[in-house]
Each structure stands twice: as structure tokens, then as C-alpha cells.
Amino acid sequence: MVNFEMPIVSIIMGSRSDLEVMKEAKSIMDDFEIESEMKIISAHRTPEYMFEFASGAKKRGIKVIIAGAGGSAHLPGMTASMTSLPVIGVPIMTKSLKGMDSLLSIVQMPFGIPVATVAINGSKNAAILAIRILALEDGKLAKKLNSFMEAQRKSVLEERL
Numbered sequence: 743m744v745n746f747e748m749p750i751v752s753i754i755m756g757s758r759s760d761l762e763v764m765k766e767a768k769s770i771m772d773d774f775e776i777e778s779e780m781k782i783i784s785a786h787r788t789p790e791y792m793f794e795f796a797s798g799a800k801k802r803g804i805k806v807i808i809a810g811a812g813g814s815a816h817l818p819g820m821t822a823s824m825t826s827l828p829v830i831g832v833p834i835m836t837k838s839l840k841g842m843d844s845l846l847s848i849v850q851m852p853f854g855i856p857v858a859t860v861a862i863n864g865s866k867n868a869a870i871l872a873i874r875i876l877a878l879e880d881g882k883l884a885k886k887l888n889s890f891m892e893a894q895r896k897s898v899l900e901e902r903l
């Protein structure tokens with residue numbers, strides 16, 4: 743199906759090696775029928791592209807940015823510094839420090855430039871958080887979100903021992 747709609751959520755990541763984790767966020771966006779885009783943008787390998795993307799995202803109609811990065815993981819914070827859009831950071835699991843490096847780099851943003859940080863490899867929750875933000879001004883989406891939460895509630899109650 744050809745998609746003529748403009749994306750309102752941008753899912754960015756520092757490397758192709760982050761894709762396996764970050765595509766789970768895309769899949770949730772698709773389930774909720776939210777137009778989204780995915781881009782590989784490296785803060786240290788393509789800083790000019792990061793600037794171009796972050797400074798132009800709002801004008802293009804993007805409402806929330808989900809940014810995944812691993813290691814010293816500066817992509818979410820640097821992106822947040824160049825836009826007033828909400829940025830949700832996804833710390834990617836790493837081999838050497840098991841993602842603690844990514845987590846601390848992303849979560850410890852100094853005052854003034856926040857990045858809402860989810861769990862290590864928590865791209866699915868990043869998507870749900872983005873949906874919660876979008877649902878504030880979209881009644882149809884708010885209903886879908888409520889149904890999603892209700893389905894979770896029911897599944898736990900049905901499994902109760």
C-alpha cells in the first residue's frame with residue numbers, strides 16, 4: 743500500500759546495528775496506524791545530518807522523536823538540544839557494559855534539555871509513551887490506547903492463579 747501521509751513520529755538510531763531493537767517501535771506505530779519514519783543518524787559519524795534532521799523535524803510535521811543509541815549515546819540528547827519536540831531516548835544494549843553506558847548517557851541529561859528515557863532496549867515502551875503524548879490531542883488514538891490497556895488488564899486477570 744502506498745502511504746501518502748506525512749510521518750508524525752520519527753524513529754531515529756545511531757547505527758544499523760540498533761535496527762533490530764528500534765524496529766519494534768515502528769511495529770507498534772504501525773499497529774496503532776500512526777504514520778512514522780525510521781532513519782539512521784549518527785551523532786558522531788554524521789553530525790551535520792543530525793543537525794539538519796533535528797532542526798527541521800518540527801517544520802516537517804514531526805510531533806515526537808524516538809531516538810535509540812548505544813555506548814556513549816549522545817544522539818538523543820544532542821537531538822533534543824536542537825528541537826523543542828519531545829524526545830524519547832532508548833538506551834541500546836552494548837557488549838562491553840550491557841547497556842549501562844547507554845542508559846546513563848541518555849538518562850543523565852543536565853537541566854533544561856530533557857530526554858524521556860525508557861529501559862535498556864525498551865523501544866516498545868518508547869512507542870507507547872509517544873502514543874500517550876499524541877493521544878492528548880487525538881480522541882481516536884486515545885480510544886485505541888485505552889483498548890490496548892484494557893486488553894493488557896484482561897490478559898493478566900485471565901491468567902491469575
Ligand code: RP5
Pocket residue numbers: 755756757758759760784785810811812813815834
Ligand atoms: C552508537 O554506537 C550506535 O547507536 C550503536 O548502538 C553503537 C555502535 O555502533 P556500530 O559500531 O555498531 O555502528 O552510535
